[in-house]
Amino acid sequence: MEGNVFIVGLGLIGGSIALAIKKAHPAAVVIGYDVNGHQLGLARSLKMIDETARTLEDGFAAADLIVLATPVMQTESILAAMPIEQLKRGAIVTDVGSTKQRIVQGARRLLEAGVAFIGGHPMAGSHKSGVAAARAHLFENAFYILTPTDDVPLERVETLKQWLSGTKAQFVVLTPEEHDRITGVISHFPHLIAASLVHQAREYESKNALVSRLAAGGFRDITRIASSNPEMWRDILIHNKREMLALFDRWMAEMERLRSFVEEENSIAIYHYFLEAKQFRDGLPARTKGAIPSFYDLYVDVPDYPGVISEVTGYLAQENISITNIRIIETREEIYGVLRLSFQSEDDRARAKACLAKHTNYATYEG
Missing domain, CATH: 3.40.50.720 (NAD(P)-binding Rossmann-like Domain)
Known part of the structure; x- marks a missing residue:
C-alpha cells in the first residue's frame, strides 16, 4: 500500500x-x-x-x-x-x-x-x-x-x-463493550489482584521482616505483574471503571463463597474449587499470546562457584540467544543455586535448553 x-x-x-x-x-x-x-x-x-x-x-x-x-x-x-x-x-x-x-x-x-x-x-x-x-x-x-x-x-x-x-x-x-469486559477479566483485574497481594505482604512485613525474605521465590513470581507501570494502570482502571466495579462485586462474592468453605471446613467443596480451577487453567492455550505478556522462563540448577553465571550466559551468547532477564533465585554455600533465565519467546527458551544440555550437565526445567 x-x-x-x-x-x-x-x-x-x-x-x-x-x-x-x-x-x-x-x-x-x-x-x-x-x-x-x-x-x-x-x-x-x-x-x-x-x-x-x-x-x-x-x-x-x-x-x-x-x-x-x-x-x-x-x-x-x-x-x-x-x-x-x-x-x-x-x-x-x-x-x-x-x-x-x-x-x-x-x-x-x-x-x-x-x-x-x-x-x-x-x-x-x-x-x-x-x-x-x-x-x-x-x-x-x-x-x-x-x-x-x-x-x-x-x-x-x-x-x-x-x-x-x-x-x-x-x-x-x-464491540468496545465486549473488549473492555474481556480485558477487565483477563488483564485489568489480575493486575489489581497482584498489587493487592503485594500490599498485603507489605503490611505483614511491618510485623515480621521474614516475610520479604520468604516471598522471594514463588510469591515474587506470581505477583510479577504488580511491577507494571503504575501511571499506565491508574489510567486503565479509571477508563474501565464500569467493568472494574462489576468485577469487584463478583470477586468479593466469590471470596465470600470460598471463605465459607474454609470456615465450615468443607473439604469436598474446597477440593472441587481447586480442581475446577486447575482444569480450566490447564486447558488454556499455551502457545498463543494473550493480554498479559508471557514469561518464557528456564530454571537452571548451577553449582555455587565464581564465574558460573558468566559461563552459562557465555554459552548462550555463542549461539546468539538473547536473555531478557536473569535472576539468582537461591544461592547458599555448598549446594546448587538456581538461575532463572527469561526469554522473549518459547523458541528462544527451547534453544537455550538445548544449548545448555549440549555444553553442561546442569539440570534445567521450565517455569
Missing part, C-alpha cells in the same frame, strides 16, 4: 507497528512524532520512520493512516483536540489502548470530517520498554483486537487490516 502513515508515540508498541508497516509496505511514508526528542531521534536513526513531524497538526494533515500509540488518557486528550477540519477525508485513525469504550466515544466527532476511527488493541508486549526494544515481529501470532462502531464501513476495517498486515497478528473484531 502507498500513502502517509503518522505514528504518534514511538515507544515499544508504536515503534513495532512502524517497523511492521515499513516491512509490509515499503512504498509508504512513515512519519513519527513523540514528545520525547531522544526517542524520536532514536526511531529516525534506527530507520523505524522516514520523517518526523514538527507538530501533531503537521502530521495529522498529511496522513492517510494515523496511529495513536500513546497511553489511554493521552489518546483521549489528543482525540478531543484533533483538528478535524485539517484531516484528509477518507483517512483512518486507530489507537493501541487497553480500554476502548471511552476512547471510541471520544472519537465520534471524527465522523463529521469523513474520517473513520477504529479502536485497536494489539495484545502483545514485552518486559522491555522504549523504542529500542521495538521489533517488527512483536505482534506475530498475537491477537489484535479491532473495535469499529456500526458507523464504520466494513471496507475501512479491511483497509486497516491491510495496513497492519506486517504485524502478522490475528485480527479479532469486538
